[in-house]
Amino acid sequence: xxxxxxxxTSGNWLxxxxxxxxxxxxxxxxxxxxxxxxxxxxxxxxxxGLSISYIGESIRIYTIAxxxxxxxxxxxxxxxxxxxxxxxxxSIVRHPLYLGNFFIFLGPFIYTGxxxxxxxxxxxxxxxxxxxMFAEEAFLYKKFGxxxxxxxxxxPPFIPNITLYSxxxxxxxxxxxxxxxxxxxxxxxxxxxxxxxxxxxxxxxxPILSDYWQILFLINVIIFISIRTFKKIN
Numbered sequence: 001x002x003x004x005x006x007x008x009t010s011g012n013w014l015x016x017x018x019x020x021x022x023x024x025x026x027x028x029x030x031x032x033x034x035x036x037x038x039x040x041x042x043x044x045x046x047x048x049g050l051s052i053s054y055i056g057e058s059i060r061i062y063t064i065a066x067x068x069x070x071x072x073x074x075x076x077x078x079x080x081x082x083x084x085x086x087x088x089x090x091s092i093v094r095h096p097l098y099l100g101n102f103f104i105f106l107g108p109f110i111y112t113g114x115x116x117x118x119x120x121x122x123x124x125x126x127x128x129x130x131x132x133m134f135a136e137e138a139f140l141y142k143k144f145g146x147x148x149x150x151x152x153x154x155x156p157p158f159i160p161n162i163t164l165y166s167x168x169x170x171x172x173x174x175x176x177x178x179x180x181x182x183x184x185x186x187x188x189x190x191x192x193x194x195x196x197x198x199x200x201x202x203x204x205x206x207p208i209l210s211d212y213w214q215i216l217f218l219i220n221v222i223i224f225i226s227i228r229t230f231k232k233i234n
Contacts, residue, residue, distance in 0.1 A: 011135025
């Protein structure tokens, strides 16, 4: 099998299971929590980490808010593209959803304060998503041909070039955002709550979760269950 075919085949496999395979980074994340840091440093890193994660989620929200139906979804069975997205955020970067994912996952690693783990995560992310992006672009090239070549030749794959921005023509889809992105929005609070509790438990700190985080986590669970229930019955 040629490298091109191998990259495309492995990329399609990773694409199919992309919602589950990132779990492999969690052991590294949890291990990094034992890094000894002062309480003030931990609080600063928490703010920075949460901010970075929600920057990533904001990128995903902005992307999904304006794209055409049948594109940029959470589909896992196969590549889908009813049209080629070239406007809005897709005019400055070819893979904005994966850029958003990068920042979402980077946030918790920033919180650990472990430079080694942050570096390993970045390398793992690059290797993991490079194959997926390759497979997606192979699919788009086969489907859209010269249109894809023209767009991809001037639009960077991962690091945005804001000077290329071209405005959206579609309307903002708030319902689509809520129904499609609630797992990510709620998931950020869930993972930060988990790693805060694990770090405090490891260092035998009390309380394991402050009253604020307990309330925030409870609200987060209620929101998640409510939206998921609404989505199931509609």
